[in-house]
Amino acid sequence: MNWLRRILLVVLAFVAGNAMADVGLIRHKSAWSVEETMSRAEQIVKERGFTIFAMVDHAKGGASVGDELRPTQLLIFGNPKGGTPFMQCAQTVGIDLPLKILVWQDAAGQVWLGYNDPEWIARRHRVPKCPAAAKISKGMADLVDAILKK
Numbered sequence: 001m002n003w004l005r006r007i008l009l010v011v012l013a014f015v016a017g018n019a020m021a022d023v024g025l026i027r028h029k030s031a032w033s034v035e036e037t038m039s040r041a042e043q044i045v046k047e048r049g050f051t052i053f054a055m056v057d058h059a060k061g062g063a064s065v066g067d068e069l070r071p072t073q074l075l076i077f078g079n080p081k082g083g084t085p086f087m088q089c090a091q092t093v094g095i096d097l098p099l100k101i102l103v104w105q106d107a108a109g110q111v112w113l114g115y116n117d118p119e120w121i122a123r124r125h126r127v128p129k130c131p132a133a134a135k136i137s138k139g140m141a142d143l144v145d146a147i148l149k150k
Helices: 002-021 034-047 058-064 080-089 091-096 118-124 131-148
Strands: 025-030 051-057 072-078 099-105 111-116
Touching: 025 131, 034 051, 034 072, 034 099, 034 111, 034 131, 051 058, 058 072, 072 080, 080 091, 080 118, 080 131, 091 118, 099 131, 111 118, 111 131, 118 131
Parallel strands: none
Antiparallel strands: 025 111, 051 072, 072 099, 099 111
């Protein structure tokens, strides 16, 4: 019976670990390639007055050291008008800012766009009632809707 208990604990730990991996991550399917989705994201982010700080091509980085990775790109952007009030609620929010959008292709070929839920970030930093989090959350949802709109 002891071996059965150990197997059950291993299975439960695996399931819990996989469930936790997505906590705070909002993901949406994209109808376009990683490159097209990211191009749309860059254009709309700029149109909405955000500053783009960096674009990271993780697959290209992997290739530079001889490793393969499915297409995966990260856009880092922000605006102090939203970020500063969020950090006024808790300065530690700065570890999660600027905002980020990750676009990746999964093993089945589906392209996804994901980002950290600003309200989850607020809970993480123990300021769940920070008004800036709700405002940024709505803004991110609107931004993503525009990026993925057909």
